[in-house]
Amino acid sequence: MVFSSLTFIYVFLPLSLLFHYLSRNTLYRNIALTxxxxxxxxxxxxxxxxxxxxxxxxxxxxxILVERFHGTWKAKLFLILSIxxxxxxxxxxxxxxxxxxxxxxMLKNFNEWFSTSxxxxxxxxxxxxxxxxxxxxxxxxxYVVDVYRGDVKAQRNPLNFLMFVSLFxxxxxxxxxxxxxxxxxxxxxxxxxxxxxxxxxxxxxxxFKKVVVANIAxxxxxxxxxxxxxxxxxFDLSSYEAWFGIVMFSVQIYFDFSGYSDMAIGLGRMFGFxxxxxxxxxxxxxxxxxxxxxxxxxxxxxxxxxxxxxLGGGRKNRYRNVVIVWILTGxxxxxxxxxxxxxxxxxxxxxIEKLLxxxxxxxxxxxxxxYTLILIVFSRALFYFDTLYLSNPHFExxxxxxxxxxxxxxxxxxxxxxxxxxxxxxxYGDLMMHVYFFILVIxxxxxxxEIFTEENRFRLKVERVYYFAQPAVNFALLVIATTLLVNAxxxxxxxxxx
Amino acid sequence: xxxxxxxxxFFASISSMxxxxxxxxxxxxxxxxxxxxxxxxxxxxELTELQPFTFENYLNGDWAKTFDLFVNDNFPHRExxxxxSVELRKLRGIEVENQEKIVYIKPKKGEQPKFDDQGNPIEYxxxxxxxxxxxxxxxxxxxxxxxxxxxxxxxxxARMVSEYAAQLAGEVRVLTAVPPLSSAFxxxxxxxxxxxxxxxxLEAIRNNLTNGAIFCDVFTELNNHAGExxxxxxxxxxxxxxxxxxxxxxCKGAGFTPVPLEQMEKRTKTNFLGTMYQMTQDPSVKENxxxxxxxxxxxxxxxIRYGEFGxxxxxxxxxxxxxxxxxxYSTFLGGDRPLMKITTNVKNGRKAVVIKNSMGNAFSVFLxxxxxxxxxxxxRYSKQNLIEIIRTNNINDxxxxxxxxxxxxxxxxxMMRRLGTQSGVYIPPKPKPVVDSTIVITDTVP
Numbered sequence: 013m014v015f016s017s018l019t020f021i022y023v024f025l026p027l028s029l030l031f032h033y034l035s036r037n038t039l040y041r042n043i044a045l046t047x048x049x050x051x052x053x054x055x056x057x058x059x060x061x062x063x064x065x066x067x068x069x070x071x072x073x074x075x076i077l078v079e080r081f082h083g084t085w086k087a088k089l090f091l092i093l094s095i096x097x098x099x100x101x102x103x104x105x106x107x108x109x110x111x112x113x114x115x116x117x118m119l120k121n122f123n124e125w126f127s128t129s130x131x132x133x134x135x136x137x138x139x140x141x142x143x144x145x146x147x148x149x150x151x152x153x154x155y156v157v158d159v160y161r162g163d164v165k166a167q168r169n170p171l172n173f174l175m176f177v178s179l180f181x182x183x184x185x186x187x188x189x190x191x192x193x194x195x196x197x198x199x200x201x202x203x204x205x206x207x208x209x210x211x212x213x214x215x216x217x218x219x220f221k222k223v224v225v226a227n228i229a230x231x232x233x234x235x236x237x238x239x240x241x242x243x244x245x246x247f248d249l250s251s252y253e254a255w256f257g258i259v260m261f262s263v264q265i266y267f268d269f270s271g272y273s274d275m276a277i278g279l280g281r282m283f284g285f286x287x288x289x290x291x292x293x294x295x296x297x298x299x300x301x302x303x304x305x306x307x308x309x310x311x312x313x314x315x316x317x318x319x320x321x322x323l324g325g326g327r328k329n330r331y332r333n334v335v336i337v338w339i340l341t342g343x344x345x346x347x348x349x350x351x352x353x354x355x356x357x358x359x360x361x362x363x364i365e366k367l368l369x370x371x372x373x374x375x376x377x378x379x380x381x382x383y384t385l386i387l388i389v390f391s392r393a394l395f396y397f398d399t400l401y402l403s404n405p406h407f408e409x410x411x412x413x414x415x416x417x418x419x420x421x422x423x424x425x426x427x428x429x430x431x432x433x434x435x436x437x438x439x440y441g442d443l444m445m446h447v448y449f450f451i452l453v454i455x456x457x458x459x460x461x462e463i464f465t466e467e468n469r470f471r472l473k474v475e476r477v478y479y480f481a482q483p484a485v486n487f488a489l490l491v492i493a494t495t496l497l498v499n500a501x502x503x504x505x506x507x508x509x510x
Numbered sequence: 511x512x513x514x515x516x517x518x519x520f521f522a523s524i525s526s527m528x529x530x531x532x533x534x535x536x537x538x539x540x541x542x543x544x545x546x547x548x549x550x551x552x553x554x555x556e557l558t559e560l561q562p563f564t565f566e567n568y569l570n571g572d573w574a575k576t577f578d579l580f581v582n583d584n585f586p587h588r589e590x591x592x593x594x595s596v597e598l599r600k601l602r603g604i605e606v607e608n609q610e611k612i613v614y615i616k617p618k619k620g621e622q623p624k625f626d627d628q629g630n631p632i633e634y635x636x637x638x639x640x641x642x643x644x645x646x647x648x649x650x651x652x653x654x655x656x657x658x659x660x661x662x663x664x665x666x667x668a669r670m671v672s673e674y675a676a677q678l679a680g681e682v683r684v685l686t687a688v689p690p691l692s693s694a695f696x697x698x699x700x701x702x703x704x705x706x707x708x709x710x711x712l713e714a715i716r717n718n719l720t721n722g723a724i725f726c727d728v729f730t731e732l733n734n735h736a737g738e739x740x741x742x743x744x745x746x747x748x749x750x751x752x753x754x755x756x757x758x759x760x761c762k763g764a765g766f767t768p769v770p771l772e773q774m775e776k777r778t779k780t781n782f783l784g785t786m787y788q789m790t791q792d793p794s795v796k797e798n799x800x801x802x803x804x805x806x807x808x809x810x811x812x813x814i815r816y817g818e819f820g821x822x823x824x825x826x827x828x829x830x831x832x833x834x835x836x837x838x839y840s841t842f843l844g845g846d847r848p849l850m851k852i853t854t855n856v857k858n859g860r861k862a863v864v865i866k867n868s869m870g871n872a873f874s875v876f877l878x879x880x881x882x883x884x885x886x887x888x889x890r891y892s893k894q895n896l897i898e899i900i901r902t903n904n905i906n907d908x909x910x911x912x913x914x915x916x917x918x919x920x921x922x923x924x925m926m927r928r929l930g931t932q933s934g935v936y937i938p939p940k941p942k943p944v945v946d947s948t949i950v951i952t953d954t955v956p
Contacts, residue, residue, distance in 0.1 A: 013574075017578060017581075018578075018581045018582055018585055019577060019578045019581045021524055022524055022527040022528065022581070022585075023528060023581060025524055026521065026524045026525040026528070029521065030525075055574045056571045056574040056575060057571055058568065058569055058571070059569065205513040205514045205517055206513045208513070208517045209512070209513035209514070209516040209517045210513075212516055212517055212520040213516070216520070228602060235612055235645055436612075438611060438612045438647065441611060442611070442612065443603075444603055444604045445602060445603040445604065445605060445611070446602045446603045447602075447603040447604055448601060448602055448603050448604075449602040449603060450603075479512050480512055482512060482513075482516045483512065483515050483516040483519040483520075486516060486519070486520060487519055487520070487523060490520070490523055490524075492598065494591065495591045495594045495595045495598055496595055496598065496599075497582075498582065498585050498588055498591040498592060498595065499591070499592050499595035499596075
């Protein structure tokens with residue numbers, strides 16, 4: 013189920029809130045929330061719920077055992093077992109196909125060179141990616157590691173642990189909520205109208221970002237990043253249109269994902285949970301490093317705390333550690349070399365920024381900002397065309413072969429810098445027809461809360477007005493989103509596939 | 511206090527819809543009922559009904575998917591929200607009068623039903639493929655695909671046709687009559703490159719045909735009449751006049767004398783809003799419904815249509831004069847039948863098979879003036895073995911007349927290739943239509 017569906021907003025959410033608040037008893041509320049979370053997860057693809065349950069109970073016991081044998085080699089053993097189990101699930105279901113393809117490719121080449129006849133030792137996995145697997149496996153890993161470090165006590169109640177893993181607010185597309193963040197709230201959460209109301213506001217705002225901004229941007233992306241098949245891999249786009257398309261994809265991916273995170277945080281508050289922020293105006297960043305302190309913060313801090321610091325952090329082999337973390341960040345996003353390249357791309361720029369730290373500091377803000385945005389926007393091509401090698405399902409059952417098997421990614425990048433195509437006259441019409449939309453996007457990307465600090469009088473006034481206007485504002489956002497959803501057929505979240 | 515009001519307003523809003531659904535029920539202005547089933551009037555489709563819950567359809571995800579569609583289709587006051595959404599979308603920017611627009615369409619997911627409960631064909635933009643993947647251009651209330659085909663893909667089609675020509679050498683003539691896409695005739699100079707692209711794509715067919723296969727130059731014939739409206743503006747098909755010029759080109763290739771339009775009966779249908787309007791939902795297109803003049807050859811004919819595997823035929827019509835509204839184009843052959851046999855009073859002993867998609871429907875009706883027997887095979891739906899039909903019925907001409915979009919799609923080219931090898935159940939050469947004045951239709955103007 014997705015948050016931006018009429019089923020979720022008008023059937024699932026009211027029912028889950030109703031059942032959750034029927035009683036003040038925490039045990040009852042946790043049971044209600046767990047049941048609704050499992051219904052949410054099982055919606056449309058119920059078979060994966062078994063994997064979720066196995067993963068949850070596996071780490072539930074690992075957590076208890078790690079705590080029980082704290083300080084002994086057995087604790088380390090169960091920690092390693094937990095990590096192997098979680099990464100094993102992740103590799104089996106997310107990376108199995110990718111590993112098979114690469115082994116198969118290597119063996120084919122090996123056979124060709126050395127006239128051998130070796131075959132890939134296992135069948136190519138054909139399963140689809142279980143929704144949210146990248147998020148919940150990381151959550152459970154962080155839990156067991158935190159128990160091992162003594163940062164948190166193991167959860168003894170299996171129901172509470174299952175609820176932590178399966179909380180529908182953040183289960184399928186994050187943020188990656190660490191157990192330590194909500195350990196107290198699981199057993200004793202305090203809910204008041206201020207918290208619920210702020211959750212409502214956050215949810216409506218996130219819904220608006222997704223349904224209005226991300227979905228309209230996606231229509232432009234479909235139009236300006238899609239390639240026309242000419243049999244020779246050429247695009248029918250001018251450079252202006254190609255840049256416009258990739259900028260719109262950057263807009264889409266940000267509003268899509270941050271909209272989801274806003275909704276998740278808002279839903280959490282409606283049920284009494286306080287999740288950490290996952291985005292802080294990333295497109296206002298002054299450097300690549302700054303960007304990733306503002307973008308998908310829960311993944312960044314996870315890899316910082318559980319990979320970068322254990323590797324030695326900035327004290328030992330700093331640059332190597334940065335590159336490793338970034339390759340892992342890329343690989344987390346998907347089983348494709350594109351994502352590895354994407355991670356490497358940013359890893360390299362992070363290293364360069366560290367090396368040129370002094371130069372960057374002296375550079376004017378506007379230049380730093382422009383440099384960051386260009387690098388970020390350009391990198392989105394690796395996300396959009398998520399393969400380096402083309403296997404177009406359209407031609408799968410055909411004996412007709414595409415002339416070039418390389419991904420359209422390369423043709424698109426070529427078009428960004430040099431295109432023989434003239435600008436289509438309809439492009440200018442599209443710009444005019446979306447001019448208010450562009451203004452809205454810019455307004456929403458500006459970090460107003462950084463410009464107007466908490467003591468700022470103007471900000472205080474605006475907050476005061478919002479306090480009184482919030483029912484009307486949120487109702488209006490809900491109606492606008494509903495209006496567009498009624499006339500929409502398909503609007504999945506991009507981060508569902510990670 | 512405001513926090514409480516905010517929370518209550520939100521909860522009341524999201525809860526009220528379920529309550530309103532039960533209050534409103536079927537009392538809606540956006541649905542109409544046919545044969546006990548509810549249809550969404552504007553969208554020309556059946557209203558989604560709630561599936562009974564079973565463990566099996568829950569496990570495979572069908573129940574949840576249908577439930578989502580059910581909630582969407584039955585959302586209280588859906589028609590009002592739909593109207594609002596059109597107005598809301600206008601707020602994205604500045605609307606310019608007669609502005610050129612590009613509308614991107616997404617392929618329909620999953621298999622679409624081909625026929626409704628009554629056995630009538632359902633009109634879709636079912637040929638979704640690369641011809642439409644670059645979006646549709648809306649220009650002055652008319653819609654065009656933003657594509658001009660590809661010579662390389664056209665060559666692939668020509669190779670397939672040539673294979674048939676080799677296999678059937680000495681038995682039948684193999685001809686092609688492929689029309690360009692409507693993009694070839696966009697009345698604006700900035701899009702004139704599509705004309706050249708279409709031409710190059712079709713020339714590639716000519717250049718790659720071998721084994722005596724005959725190329726009928728439909729493009730040149732249509733291009734000579736480029737100033738006329740050859741294609742619909744609201745639908746992805748061509749107008750009968752466009753199909754007629756293709757027929758003229760075919761006659762030149764086949765060595766026949768085309769029947770002049772004046773010798774046919776002309777009829778007119780108005781107010782046609784077809785698939786392109788459905789896909790774009792553009793108001794300027796809605797304001798420009800198509801008018802369809804069509805021409806009926808003065809030939810007596812009877813028609814029998816068969817299902818995919820065609821165990822037995824049932825009576826059909828070459829012209830379904832009753833078709834109107836969104837189904838206006840189904841006037842020809844009654845839409846896409848998997849296989850149709852037309853017998854005429856042209857006693858010249860010539861027999862032909864036409865391989866076509868829906869574009870070929872308007873074209874095939876002109877051929878009845880030249881053949882005693884015409885077999886019309888829909889390349890997508892027929893499971894009959896083409897070679898068997900040809901040999902059993904002593905066919906003289908095998909005519910490939912699919913739309914360009916199917917020529918450009920390697921999958922549909924392969925479907926045409928498979929027609930010659932698939933082992934569909936064979937139809938007896940002489941099915942027995944019940945000779946009854948009510949069901950054997952004569953398209954005759956004495």
